[in-house]
Amino acid sequence: MKRRESLGVDLTPVIDVVFILLIFFIVTSVFKKEELALVLDLPKSSAKESEVSKDDIFIELSPTKLAIKGIEVSFESLEDNLKEVKDKTKPLIVRIDEKVEYKRVVKVLDLLQKYDLNNLALITEKEEPRN
Structure with a gap:
């Protein structure tokens, strides 16, 4: 007499897919913090940190480059982007490298x-307390 084995659902592929999706979402959420285009050395400050939302407009200024909303632009393109801003009360987050010439800051x-x-808002790095 042959005995039939009950057929069960093999959960191994389902568990593999769930782990792959979990890893995908963890990795993508970690790297999508802010849309920043330039690597800047920000000046240090002991002032308290302000809240930054993803709807804010980011302007970045390095000694040789300029970026808005994570895209490198020229000063003319920056002006075109600023013309398009409808909500004048919308916060503008300005990140300026500490080595930028003052005349470039004044231009922006x-x-x-x-x-x-x-x-x-001018963004700085938090100064470490001295012991």
């Missing part, structure tokens, strides 16, 4: 003032 600030974009 002049453009912001020209289009009445006054709600800005």
Whole structure:
């Protein structure tokens, strides 16, 4: 007499797929923090940290490059982007490398003032307390 074995569902492939999806979502969530284009050495400050949301407009300035919303642009393109900002109260997050010449900073600030974009935050790195 032959005995039939009960056929069960093999869960191994399902578990593999679940782990692969879990790893995918963990990896993508870690790398998608902010859309930043330039690697900057920010000046240190002991001021408290401010809240930054993903809807804010990021402007980055290095000694040789300029970026807005994570895309490298020229000063002319920056001006075109700033013309397009509808909500004048929308926060502008400005990240400036500590080695940038002052005249480049003034040029960016002049453009912001020209289009009445006054709600800005200058981002710094938190200064480590000395012991």
